[in-house]
Amino acid sequence: MSVGMTTNATKPTLRGTILAVDDEPDILVALEDLLEDEYRVLTTSRPAEALEMIAAEPDIDVILSDQRMPGLTGDALLAQAREISDAQAILLTGYADISAVVSALNRGGITGYVTKPWDPSLLRNAVRAAHERHRLARELATERALLRGLLDHSGDAIAFKDAQGRFLRLNARMATRLGAPSSEACLGRREAEVAGPGSEAAEAAVAADLAAIASGAPTETMVASGPEAAQTWSQVTRVPIRDAAGAVVNLAVIERDVTEQRLLEMRLRQADKMQALGTLAGGVAHDFNNLLTAILGSLELALPKVAGDARLSRLMTNATQAAQRGAALTKRLLTFSHRRDLQARVVDLNAVIRGMDDLLGRSLGGFVQVERALDDDVWPARVDPDQLELAILNLCINGRDAMPEGGVVALSTRNEVVRASADPNLKPGDYAVIAIRDTGTGIPPEILGRVFEPFFTTKGVGQGTGLGLAMVFGLVQQSGGTIRIDSEVGHGTTVLLYLPRSHEAVEPVQAAGAAPAPAPRRARVLVVDDDPQVRHVTASFLNGFGYDEAEVPSGEAALERLAAEPFDLVVADLAMPGMSGLDLAEAVRTHWPALPFLLVTGHAEAARIPADFSVLEKPFPSADLAARVAALLTQDV
Known part of the structure; x- marks a missing residue:
């Protein structure tokens, strides 16, 4: 009991x-x-x-x-x-x-x-x-x-070492990082002994251990490992452990994988750079478009006056063509700066590729040969042609960079009917396919799966943004298609762009030299632009169309002129100091709601322009200006 x-x-x-x-x-x-x-x-x-x-x-x-x-x-x-x-x-x-x-x-x-x-x-x-x-x-x-739980379940690689840097205890993650079969196999040994002779990283770790023990203070270092294209980063913290007498007797080492954090930081920095570059590109494009408007407009106005001089006409025609190529390059610059929304239309893919001859020749240099094998019967596709040009250019430049000793970039087109596909992004249907093939070094398998990630690049620091293939991927996806990439180390790379077949007719591109539309009636037009050369060209075009034109250099001057005398139309630049063209247009709508208004800009994406405003992009041929003015005046009748 x-x-x-x-x-x-x-x-x-x-x-x-x-x-x-x-x-x-x-x-x-x-x-x-x-x-x-x-x-x-x-x-x-x-x-x-x-x-x-x-x-x-x-x-x-x-x-x-x-x-x-x-x-x-x-x-x-x-x-x-x-x-x-x-x-x-x-x-x-x-x-x-x-x-x-x-x-x-x-x-x-x-x-x-x-x-x-x-x-x-x-x-x-x-x-x-x-x-x-x-x-x-x-x-x-x-x-x-608690220690066993920390070691066994921590996502970090953790080890405890003695005063000579030899392992006393470590978790499986640390053993795996060292390439050891088990934690027990590392006990009593230094990292250099576990990793084997010749391991610079292990020898550096031993030196860092002994330095931390000697200093007696916690240290924190960032260590990179692996090939440059697939590099990983670890944050290594070393904490000396003292006995009751204050002597350092042990060392705790904690290695945390911060690769994702590091990549995110790099992406944020890269995004800041790209935003700054986009802003710079937009500003440069605006200034260039103003210059090109004055140049092209002046040449167009001057050409009829030298019609009897064949040599002078030929020189002015050459200048006009050069300026038009500059306008095309400026348009691509705006596209690169991400300041143009997709403007998809049905296009002839072969025509887009053929139209890139000059651009590819300047971009790829003399060591790369460009070959074409274009199917004459390739189906049309609905896509933004400017963005498609940029995508093809990016892929060709990637091919050039993979051939430092020179080689061949081959562009081809074909039709393909997809019945079924293991690729969830490639749905059954009819596709027009653009293939870009190079004879370069190829892409290793461990990297191939990451090439479409934003900001991922295999190029050295300062040599690539990591955005090229991501932009291409985004374009084809927004266009309803997909992208495939086949590569073998030492045997080159082929990128395939699948674009859904369009059953609509190819949309014609208006010829730059179309004849100006005749003035529907006599009208007074107020031209507002802070650039005197552009203002003069625009006014001269309007005068040649048969309109009475007046010029003012600012929005404030335009309001004074409108208050003093009647006008039938206002043509104003968007980007002006003080009162912008958009501010002027809203003021005109308030005081003269029936007065037509045309905004002219070399950088339409710099401001949010309401959809119901009429906009003409610089540089413009006289025919485009005439057609837009005639349409606005006809609406007013």
């Missing part, structure tokens, strides 16, 4: 818990009286019940057991208790039971014994020492479990 059981036996307590086992109730009472001031005391006179209590009470710290008990001796009881509990054990025995003490030491793992009759002070001290050992053992076990 048990005695001295507390009512909250199953609840944990801040005090230590002692289990006393003795078949004599008087001894149990004496033990309880002796220890209850410091501990929670459980008692029982039956060994079998003691084992049940031990199984039900995981918080028992110390077991006090008599040796001589009916049914089960103390040493046997403590041996069974050892299998289910980590409690410290003290054997109570007489002087004649030394053999039992030896058995308890061997089988029951006792930490001490006290002879009967006991000395109260000696017994208390033995219990206190056993309780303290149990507390420290549990704290150590908890710390070990």
Whole structure:
């Protein structure tokens, strides 16, 4: 029968818990009286019940057991208790039971014994020492479990080393990083020994370990590894660990993979650069378009005056063609700066490729030969031709860069009917296919899957933006198609652009030299532009069409002129200092709502122009201006 059981036996307590086992109730009472001031005391006179209590009470710290008990001796009881509990054990025995003490030491793992009759002070001290050992053992076990959990489940590579940089403990992630078969294979060795001779990274790590130990201060370094095209970055933190005397005895090393973070930072920096470049490109394009408007307009106005001089006419025609090529390049510059929305129309893909002769010749240089194999019956496709030109140019430049000693870039077109495809982006249907093939170095398989990622580039720092293939991928996807890439190291790369077949007719491109439309009626037109050359060309065109024109250099001057005299139409530049063309147009709508207004700009995407405003982009031939003015004046009638 048990005695001295507390009512909250199953609840944990801040005090230590002692289990006393003795078949004599008087001894149990004496033990309880002796220890209850410091501990929670459980008692029982039956060994079998003691084992049940031990199984039900995981918080028992110390077991006090008599040796001589009916049914089960103390040493046997403590041996069974050892299998289910980590409690410290003290054997109570007489002087004649030394053999039992030896058995308890061997089988029951006792930490001490006290002879009967006991000395109260000696017994208390033995219990206190056993309780303290149990507390420290549990704290150590908890710390070990926490450390093991940290090591086994951390996403970082973690290791602990001695003062000579040799591994004491490490997790599997660190062993994998070192190329070791297991954590145990690294113990007692330095990184250079695990990685093998010739590993510069391992030797650098050993030097960094010893430097951190010598300095005694935590250090943090960024380490890059792998080939440049697929580089990874790790943030390595080294924390020296000191003993009670303050000497560095160990080193904790934590390596965190920060590749994604590093790539994100690089992408953000690259995005900032591209935004700045786009802004610069837009501003340059605006200025160039103003210059080209003045040049092309002046040449168009001057050509009829030299019709009798064949040599002079030929020179002016050459100048006009050169300026028109400059206008096309400026248009591509705006496209590159991401300031033009997709303007898809049905196009002849062969015509787009043939129209790139000059552009490809200037971009690829003399070491690259361009070949074409264009199918005369290739289907038309609905796509933005300017963006398609930029995509093809990007792919050709990539091919050139893959052939540093020169080679061939081959452009071809064909029709393909897709019945079924493993590519989820390639749906069944009819496709016009553009293939761009180079004879360059090819792309390694481990990189091939990443080439369409924004900002991913295999080129050196400052040599590539990582946006070329991403832009191409975006274009074909927005056009309803997809892109495929086949490459083999040493045997070149082929990129295939799949564009859905359009059953509509190819949309004709208006010829730049079309005859101006005649003036529908006599009208007064106010020309507003801060650039005097552009203003003069625009006014001269209008005068030649048969209109009465007046010129002012600013929006403020235009409002004064409109308030003073009547006009039938206003033609104004968009980008002007002070009052912009858009501000002027809104003011005109407010005060003269029936007055037609035409905005002229060399950079239409620089401002959000409402859809119901009429816009003409610079540089423009006189025919385009005439047609737009005639249409606006006709609407006004």
